[in-house]
Amino acid sequence: MAVSHSARLGEAALELALQMVAGGAPVRVAAGAGIDGQGAPILGTDAVAVAAAIDELATDCAGVLVLMDLGSAVLSAELALELRASDVPVRLTSAPFVEGLLAAVVSAAAGGSLDTVADEARAALTAKTAQVADDAAEPEEPIEPPARGEAETRRVRVRNPLGIHARPAALIADTAAGVDVRLRRLPDGPEAAAASLSRLLVLGARQGDELELLATDAGAAVVLDRLEALFRDGFGEGTDDAAAVTDDPAGAGAAPAADASEPAPVAAEPAPVAADRVPVAAEPAPVAADRVPVAADPVPVAAGxxxxxxxxxxxxxxxxxxxxxPPLAEPDLRTVIAPADRESEADAVASAAQRAADRLRGRAERASGETRAILEATRLLAADPELVAGAAALVRAQGRSAARAVWEAAAAQEADLAALGGRTAERAADLRDVRNRIIAEIVGVDMPxxxxxxxxxxxxxxxxxxxxxxxxxxxxxxxxxxxxxxxxxxxxxxxxxxxxxxxxxxxxxxxxxxxxxxxxxxxxxxxxxxxxxxxxxxxxxxxxxxxxAPLAFGGTGALADGHRIALLANVGGAADAVAAASARAEGVGLFRTEFCFLDRATPPVVDEQVAAYRGVLAAFPDRRVVVRTLDAGSDKPLPFANDDDEENPALGVRGLRVARRSPQLLDNQLRALALAADAESARVEVMAPMVATVDEARDFAQRCRSAGLTRVGVMIETPAAAVMASALFEVVDFVSIGTNDLTQYTMAADRLHGELGDLNDPWQPAVLRLIAGVGEAGRTAGKPVGVCGEAAGDPSLAPLLIGLGATSLSMTHRALGRVADALARVDSTDCRRAADAVLGAATADEAREAAAAAVAG
The missing domain is CATH 3.50.30.10 (Phosphohistidine domain)
Structure with a gap:
């Protein structure tokens, strides 16, 4: 319990302390000496009130620890021991009032004994005196860190392909909230607090690395179990069983072997950035590439x-x-904060970081979908306790200004991220963004x-x-x-x-x-x-x-000569389907079924799938809905479908190839689609992604027809499928060209790589010639050829695709009106003339010019 002269002080200290624990702790406050005639609080203490508070706690506790602020509070507490009616052990402690109350509440919530809670309270100033580096005496009974053998520990292996990058780190931080969990990369790698997104990234944990998880707080076992499950499931990104070997790397059911005499590195709070790790620049650091001010290049682009x-x-x-x-100017290194002002300057770091995080939270709440996820990830970085602690430590120890301290602490973390390379290094731009937000809050200027x-x-x-x-x-x-x-x-x-x-x-x-x-x-x-x-x-x-009056789609796609071209929509779920139906799409040319289950760690059961599929089919009664089976893998990993570490996942086990290892997954999906089709009136057609051989197409068609699905097709996404289109038409009813993947595989250019945008261009002649071959095969077989990649929604490409043999185009519903308008301006002869023209082009630019000239007549 807390005994204070001021009721306000006592209540505030209690509120602060209780915020440190999720489940709370039994605490009572005996504060003030009542109110005067005007209702103002009287400073003082009341021994009777202290005794009553002790008796109230005694009904639920095996012992009571009493913390006192100063002077007569001690006398009142001592007298209360004589006045109390209960006989539970009571300990008066010399611990600091506010810090001691915080430490005692945390220790009590963790189930500590009366002695343990008292020891924790007395040692509460240790961290502060270490940071301020004054001459304060050490606690009379220094608290030894618990031995490693006393802590809850686990060993886990990183199984997801990209390791501990931003998303897994955010999941770890959220899961461990409220519990002091430390992660250490084995055998002798760095250690990080689970609460710190940036320090988790700095661990540099890659696929196959083994980590030790250690926690001593209440609920540690439950939290560690949840963290184990996250690692085991690959954080929803896919896993590698070969790398994992076993879910218990230390041995069957055993905790990892450890020397019980070796103290566990369990920190009471995030470790500050060490002074020798802070890269203090002699001159301003170069401006990040993502925030280059206009003045950096004196030659302006001329008018015209x-x-x-x-x-x-x-x-x-x-x-x-x-x-x-432009970015904020680098804070002045020469500014030194006087010792007497350093504590308030350090507090400015935490409050600025909180304001920055609050602004991002507000924006995230107003956003949705992918935008909201991006803002939430940035908010987590802004709220990173180790970034704040590192900057505050620089203020206290070296007299840095709050702004300069944030700059240097962020620079240290950025250097750690950059050293890791790969996708983890790319998060450095996000860290710089957060740094600027916090500094802008500190100095009171608009955010760059x-x-x-x-x-x-x-x-x-x-x-x-x-x-x-x-x-x-x-x-x-x-x-x-x-x-x-x-x-x-x-x-x-x-x-x-x-x-x-x-x-x-x-x-x-x-x-x-x-x-x-x-x-x-x-x-x-x-x-x-x-x-x-x-x-x-x-x-x-x-x-x-x-x-x-935006270009609206009238619901019927056609050329100027009346030749019908079905204009369909690409959808990922029921909400997309409703929007597409409202836009008068003629049907669905691509239902990306994996989008319904991207957040799943386990495969959806048949009933769940039926419900998801019916939501899409219901929006298009009596109209065509082309369903693509799970296209898991590469940029859309599903933990229940892809659990492999692949050097090049775009060329690995993705799409239909998943059925080689998990045939039941495909069979369940086909069964669910058949049930959904029976329950709705939409005309369901099913196609497989990532097909490369005729044997794959034949096997898929047999599986579909065995499930009761009669219209079967395949995606043309690989050059192999494009070349073999004539043979594929012998075993399937239709094909759909996925121009995004067909382009990346034809040009050997990862479509997620921004620098290769000129290669990932559907106007590339090699891609157009493959599409032409597929179109000719479709005409010969008398079977439909759809296009469902980004190219289908490009009004300038649409007439050319029709000329190359496409019979339908599927796109985002926003593009329907523009594409319909472009097609209505040309006839079949124009389209065919454009196709003939581009087949002789040697470059993408030549193809564009040739098509435009041919259509113009």
Missing amino acids: TVLRGRGVSAGRAVAPVAHLA GVPELDEPFVLVAADLAPADAATLAGGRCAGLLTEQGGPTSHTAIIARSLGLPAVVGVAGATRVPDGAVVLLDGETGTVEVEPPAPRIAEAAMRIAKAAV
Whole structure:
């Protein structure tokens, strides 16, 4: 219990202490000496109130520890021992009031004995005196860390392909919340607190590495069991049984062998960044590539220049340029905080980090889907306790300003991440973003990033950090222009989700002068700088007209000569299907079934699948719905389907190949699809992804028909399937060309690699010739050829795809109106003429020009 002269102080200290534990602890406060005639609190202590509080606790406790603030509180507590009615052991302690109460509550909540709780309370100032480095005396009875043998321990192996990167680290931190868990990479690697996202990343734990988990708090076993399950399931990203060997690396059911005499490295709070690890720069550090200020290049792009890049989100924008705000200046290294002011300066770090995290939380709550996930991940970094503790330690020990301390602590963590290489190193940009947010809060300036303007603008940047891209919703941004990035970058993903025109990969984009009017075309990938006034007026009129009356799809796709072309939608679940039906899509050309189960660690049972599939089928009664079986693997790992560490997962066990190892998984899905089809009136067709041989297609068709599914097809995503299209048509009823994968496999260029955007272009002649071969095979067999990749939603490509032999196009529902309009402007002869023209092209640019000229007539 706590005895204080001030009721406010006692209540505040108790509130602070109880926030340290999830389940609470039995605590009572006896504070103040009542109120005066005007209702004001009287400072003082009351022995009777102290005795009553002890008796109240005695009914539920085996002992009572009494903490006192000062002076008469000690006398009142001593007198209370004579006045109390209970006989439980009572210990008065000289522990500091606030710090001791915190330590005692945490220890009591963990089930500590009266002696243990008292010892913890008396030692509560140890951490503070170590950080402040003053001459305070050590506790009379220093607390020894518990022996390793006394702690709960586990050994786990990292089984997911990418190791402990940002997402697994966030899962670990969330799961361990409220319990002091430490992770150590074996045999002699670094150690990290589970609560710290950045230190977990710095562990550098890769697939196959073994870790020791250690915890001593209450509930440790349950938390460690949950953490074990996360590791065992690969954090929902797929696992490697060969690497794991066994779920109990230390031996059957045994805790890992350890020397019980060796003290366990269990920290009471996050370890500060050591002074010798902080890279103090003699001169300002170079500006990060993702936040290059415009002034860095003195040569502006001249008016009349046409820049070219990659259009990743359709639409047009005409507006003045506004550049991403430049980074904050590096805080001055020469500033030294006086010793008397260092504690308040250190507190400024924690409060600024909390404000930054709160702002990100607020934005995340207003966002949804992928945008929300990005903001949540950034919030976790902003709330990282070790970043805050490291910066605060620099303030206290070296007199750094709060802003400079955050800069240096972040630099140390960034260096650790960069040293790990690979995808973990890519998180350094996120850490710099969080650093800037905290420093902006400290110095009281606007956060660098997306400007807040009252008029529409085209945002220009080298690239956008995840949190920057995610804050575009609801602002005045009319379009995006970046020097870097690719079709799968955060910029592209969020631009498409918000319907913002975007062009990425534009050399010289950051040299466009601030305020210069640009005409940005997200379909052609062109950006005109200061175009002539008539061009601006024409574009503005078209944009305004589209905003008032956007190109709507009438529900029937056709060429100008009446030739029917089915325009279908790509969907990932029931919500997508409802939106597509509202947009009057003629059906579904690609139902990505794996999107229903991306967050699952275990396979969905048949009934769950039936419910998910019916949600999509119900939106399209009596219309065609083409269902793709699970396309697990590569960029869409499913832990219940892919549990292998593969050097190149895009070329590994993905798509239909999963059935080689888990045939029941495919059979269950086909059964569920048949049941869903029987329950709804949609015309269900089923196709398999990642087919490379005729034998694979034949086996899949037999499985489908055995399950009662009569219309069977395959995806053409590999060059092998494209070349063998004629033979495939002998065993299946239709094919659908997935242009995204067909392009990456044909050009040997990972479609997730932004720098290879020029290769991952469906206009590449090699890709077009393969599509032409598939189209010709379909015409010969008299069977449908669909296209369901990104190319199908490109109005400039749509007529060409029809000329190459496509009989239907499937796309995001947002593109239906534009594609329908493009097709209605051409006839079958135009389309065929465009196809003949591109087949003689040697480059992607030549193919574009040839198709445009042929269509124009």
